[in-house]
Amino acid sequence: MTTATAAAHLSPAARNTVLRVAWLSVLLGLGLEIVLLAVAAASSKVPSGGMIVADTVQKLSWSVFVCVGLVLGVAAASQRSALLPGVAGMLAAPLAFVVARALHKGVVQALALAPNAGGGPSPLTLALLKGLEYGTLGLLLGGVVQRSRRGFAAYALAGFVTGLVFGGIALVLMQPLPPAVFAARAVNEILFPVGCALVAGAARAFGSSTPQELS
Numbered sequence: 577m578t579t580a581t582a583a584a585h586l587s588p589a590a591r592n593t594v595l596r597v598a599w600l601s602v603l604l605g606l607g608l609e610i611v612l613l614a615v616a617a618a619s620s621k622v623p624s625g626g627m628i629v630a631d632t633v634q635k636l637s638w639s640v641f642v643c644v645g646l647v648l649g650v651a652a653a654s655q656r657s658a659l660l661p662g663v664a665g666m667l668a669a670p671l672a673f674v675v676a677r678a679l680h681k682g683v684v685q686a687l688a689l690a691p692n693a694g695g696g697p698s699p700l701t702l703a704l705l706k707g708l709e710y711g712t713l714g715l716l717l718g719g720v721v722q723r724s725r726r727g728f729a730a731y732a733l734a735g736f737v738t739g740l741v742f743g744g745i746a747l748v749l750m751q752p753l754p755p756a757v758f759a760a761r762a763v764n765e766i767l768f769p770v771g772c773a774l775v776a777g778a779a780r781a782f783g784s785s786t787p788q789e790l791s
Contacts, residue, residue, distance in 0.1 A: 597647045597779050598640050604771040605639035606632070611767065612760050619756035626687040634680035641672030642710060643772045647779045650717050661721075665714030669706040673699075697749040705749075709742035713769055717776055728777045735773030739766040 609632050616622045623631065642665075649664025677699060684691055697705075716734035743765025747753075750761065 601643040605635040630683040638676035661714030661718040666711030669710035713738040731773040731777035735770035739769035
């Protein structure tokens with residue numbers, strides 16, 4: 577079941593919750609971009625204004641697709657199986673990666689910016705890695721839901737462990753990286769899964785308005 581198909585089967589109240597999740601995802605993407613700019617400023621490697629716009633578009637699209645997909649899976653897990661969030665994450669992450677990458681490239685071309693230097697793993701390798709990463713995160717979140725743990729610490733821990741393991745793999749594949757770039761990548765790879773897991777936890781905290789009516 578894709579994110580769009582699942583959303584089409586939500587009740588009006590559940591759609592409102594998904595909309596709130598989408599806004600939380602936007603705030604997550606913006607917040608992460610601000611943190612990364614702070615890291616870049618600390619190393620005197622602040623990108624141009626145009627590249628900041630392109631990076632922000634990329635992070636917002638990635639954040640919304642992945643987090644909404646995970647929330648739909650977590651909602652379904654409360655009724656059916658803890659495996660559904662894993663499936664949702666495994667499907668949503670590669671799709672989000674492709675969309676976010678395409679939008680970033682489009683903005684770079686529209687603003688006539690110099691593209692980033694190549695190197696590192698192929699886009700296909702990264703997309704597959706993201707699928708495994710967010711499939712794993714979905715499984716962990718499904719376990720949290722099945723155990724009826726509503727505390728945010730459980731969600732944050734699931735995100736941190738996932739980011740630490742798969743973010744570490746991604747960083748190894750991306751080597752060699754300049755120290756400033758490595759620091760920014762490390763922050764991104766660890767903080768985003770934590771933030772996305774907390775968004776899923778916030779959706780659960782909405783209580784009866786959580787999008788549970790999937791069919």
